[in-house]
Amino acid sequence: MLTILFDGIAYGMLLFILAVGLSVTMGLMNFINLAHGAFAMVGGYITVVLMQRHGMPFMACLPLAFGGAALLGMVLERTLYRTMYRKPHLDQVLFSIGLAFMAVATADYFMGSQQQIMQLPEWLRGRTELFDGALGMGHYRLFIIAVCAALTIGLQFILSRTRFGSRLRASVDDPRVAAGLGINVNVVFAATFAVGSGLAGLGGALGAEVLGLDPTFPLKFMVYFLIVVAVGGTSSITGPLLAALLLGIADVAGKYFIPKLGAFIVYALMIAILIWRPQGLFVRQGGKGRSPFARPCWRLRAGKRGSRWSGCWPLPRPLSWPSTRSSSTRSRSSHCSHCPWTSSWATPASSRWATRPFSVSEPIRRRCLPSM
Secondary structure: OHHHHHHHHHHHHHHHHHHHHHHHHHHOOOOOOOOHHHHHHHHHHHHHHHHHHHOOOHHHHHHHHHHHHHHHHHHHHHHOHHHHOOOOHHHHHHHHHHHHHHHHHHHHHHHOOOOEOOOOOHHHOOEEEEOOOOEEEEHHHHHHHHHHHHHHHHHHHHHHHOHHHHHHHHHHHOHHHHHHOOOOHHHHHHHHHHHHHHHHHHHHHHHOOOOOEOOOHHHHOHHHHHHHHHHHOOOOOHHHHHHHHHHHHHHHHHHHHOOOOOOHHHHHHHHHHHHHOOOOOOOOOOOOOOOOOOOOOOEEEEEOOEEEEEOOOOOOOOOEEEOOOOOOEEEEEEEOOOOOOEEEEEEEOOHHHHHOEEEOOHHHHHHHOOOO
């Protein structure tokens, strides 16, 4: 029983590595990318080719798999994906699933339809038995769990505690205002998409030995990626992690105890959870419409007595905002995605705004903005 639990945790950790990039692109960038599995397949094939044909060690192939998938993701983001950001979600789904089928056909043409075999190094092949054989821990599965734990801590810190995470949240909430603050929105989106694609490539490299690798990989595991994101929600990193663990344990236990049902238990569990919590099992209360990884922040509100900060806006340092004393402003009603109120706030009407900075006091900064 303990061995089944351990294998389920390792399987869930691997699913998390594969799906966390999709969670980031869907949650932070609001883009539905069903071709996410194609980047995982690219990372897996990079690892297999480098190990089998060039004799490179496994540990050296992992960063190359991450970098190759990230580079491909950045190129595709700048050439294809960027034009789809403002399109309806149906267009994004059709576009990305078309890319997935193209990736399957390309892999089948160049690599063949057979399943690839990857030889792990000797130190990852062993198995440790504990409690008189009640718990068997494979060394490779322990390695997967350690990598996943390190990635979870690193991603959570980057998205919530660094300047890049603050810039990313600002760019997602309102790209025009973020650009007015001096944030290069295109570079932020490209970097985020590249990191998400690189994580998928890393997951594909780690999962080639456990899940198998063939040209149908993007389509075979697409549903699993979507289940992790749907059940865990996109409002945090820990939500998809817990959902992946739940999915992994349920899948392994179901196939062990009731092998005839196969993946039926996983799908039935997903349907039950989504009926109970349509927004995801681990979404905060009021999470619908809330920008993921968001923290309380501020917007500039135009009033009769001048301008003041209100609402929400994750501003990066240096904290500055153009003065609103100019009459060439226009206001629009906008519902803040972080706060329960609707406010009318000013947006720039000319480039003169950029020359008259408005600084926020240090007490407001400490009270309302994340440390960066």
